[in-house]
Amino acid sequence: MSSEELFFYGLIAVIIGLGIPLLVLSIISMWSKHKALKLYANHIKATMNLPEVKKFIDKVRKPLIEVDEDKKKGQVIVIWKDSMRRGYNPSVWIYVDKYSVKPLKIQVYPETPYKKPSTRKLA
Numbered sequence: 001m002s003s004e005e006l007f008f009y010g011l012i013a014v015i016i017g018l019g020i021p022l023l024v025l026s027i028i029s030m031w032s033k034h035k036a037l038k039l040y041a042n043h044i045k046a047t048m049n050l051p052e053v054k055k056f057i058d059k060v061r062k063p064l065i066e067v068d069e070d071k072k073k074g075q076v077i078v079i080w081k082d083s084m085r086r087g088y089n090p091s092v093w094i095y096v097d098k099y100s101v102k103p104l105k106i107q108v109y110p111e112t113p114y115k116k117p118s119t120r121k122l123a
Contacts, residue, residue: 040067043076046101047094052108052120056080056092074098089113 044065047053057063057080064083069076076098081091093107107117 036067040076040078042101043067043078043096043098046096046103047078047080050094050103050106052092052106053080053094056090056108060090069098075104087113093117 044067060082062083063080066079066081067076068079074097076096078094078096079088079091080094081088089109090111091109093109094103095105095107096103103122105122106120108119109115109117
């Protein structure tokens, strides 16, 4: 074998060696996202018809949804934020009861940082 063939086979081995773990990690990531979406889909649906969220969706081009769970209080926190910006300004935080799937509190964070969010309690 020539040195060019040896280099070519070594390059193929490196590509396969790095490609398989990348494929496994992407499958695990997709599986975890699917599991989270399946678990919190009803909570996200409960927040979509709120006027604050509709206004936010109309204002922001690509909203990003984050979901967190407060196990002590039995609440699910659905965060609608701008995917094009870092941080949580602007964003809308909705606290939803975990079991009854009813929104409890809404916090709207303005675009300017260091301002207090406006809060509305629903329950």
